[in-house]
Amino acid sequence: MKSNQTLKLLNEKATQRTRPDQSRYTAISLEDARHIAAATEQSLFRVEQIGLEDSILPERYSRNQKALSCKQQLQLHMSKIAIIGLGGLGGAVTEILARIGVGNITLVDGDCFDESNLNRQLLSSSEFLGIAKAKVAAQRVKAINPAVRVTSHETFFTAKNGGELLGDSQLAIDCLDTIRDRFILEECCRELSIPMVSAAIGGTCGQATVVFPTDQGLQAIYGKKEDAPSRGIEASLGTLPFAAVYMAAVECAETVSLLLDKKSQLRNSLLVTDIKDHTAEIFHFPPPAGSST
Template sequence: MEEVRAFLAKRAEGDLISWAVQTAAAREFRRSFAEIEEVILEAGLLPARYQRNRQMLSIEQQLRLFRSRVAVVGCGGLGGYVLEELARLGVGQIVGIDPDTFEEHNLNRQILSSPQRLAQAKVESAAARIAEINPAVIFHPVCEAFSSENGAELFTGASVVVDALDSIPVRLELEEVCAFLGLPLVHGAIAGWYGHIASVFPGDGAVRRIYNHWKEGKGAEQRLGNPSFTPAVVASLQVAEVSKILVGEGAPLRGRMLSIDLLHMEVVEVPL
């Protein structure tokens, strides 16, 4: 790797390594984009694609993101945007979990869907998208449903789990599994003009509190559906929370939930 470091140092512009140089290094030394990215960051250099991250993230923090693994449960409305944003931010390893294929009614909002991708597995589309936008990210597609049986295996090595599910009972199961594994969970849910998010740490039981009165079935989303913008808003807030948890900055949305009403443009903080 000494040779790789020398190759990169020679071609750095200031402390930035262009994508062309990263690509040349991968080709020259027969290494993956991820391996080259790690060498760059470890050398205190920055892949130029992250230069607009640097006013808020140091190179050390960018390296921490690169070495992190985040599991995203659900790759539909919320999950699609979450995956896109995590990959662009530079999270090095992402696990996307969803058993479904795209259907026509997903096209109004699910960013990974398109007419060409109808009937394609959502995680397959996610893999293609991430490979296109950030080839240095290692993406693990899992085309199966999360359950308490496979949770421990799916979340091996993960630092944070994102709840982008569409089923209340499975969300409750996810919280239990994350609590058992000692993993922070960033919960988000949407229905029409409305949504909410909360960051949940092991033992908080926040998702249970949010759905304390749930008996069966779905929430308001069953009648309202979901438009294009609500998943983008809530997913972006979830990714902001994931970033803060990974780099240890700021104040996470813990012990409180943001309830968002886009129809009246109101955000209410609910204690959990």
């Protein structure tokens, strides 16, 4: 059995290491894991999966512990998520989720990097101007964490292609930049019965929520889809980088909670932030009138 051979090699190469608090863990280095993948003709993803199943931790995750256990690290490794939009929010979300160890990431954006992106979009740089965001994002994921299985789509998310793009993702992260498109993504998530983690930014402000398929969702925030404005204050105030990274971090925290089967803090709620004066407030939506829940 290939996995038995893999596990044997992992155990041979794994080392006992010590955390800053002197507690011990068993780790495998990236170099050794790569050698084992080559020797057993398996993907790095699979080798690290076999290791995690036996509490052998890829060293890159050592500082996720003990906030995350080996079992939870494995759960993240086996998770499948889709990041829709790869701008200010999506770029930072991609970076964070690749680092923490979400194992299967789908990236969707039809846009290319432009000079006006450079103030806030972490994946943009002067050398990538004119290059597809989805392509750059996929390269970035592989550079950060080569064990991640990444799928990228250089196309815009629409009602027509949405179901196909989301595929078998367990949840979608809304990093889009128009309110209309957010409603389209929400509808696709409802059809696939998966949750959506959503955030929006403008100026120094941000908001975030989590929508499950049976929830009121964005309608509780914006009102009816038909009446919702298409753009917000970002059209005149722009978007500052710390607002983008802040709300991306909020989306990632909620995503990891959901992937680890923990309670979402923002379901049926709206987090509203302004990083300029460090205010943050959560509004809890009451159940809709006439609802029994």
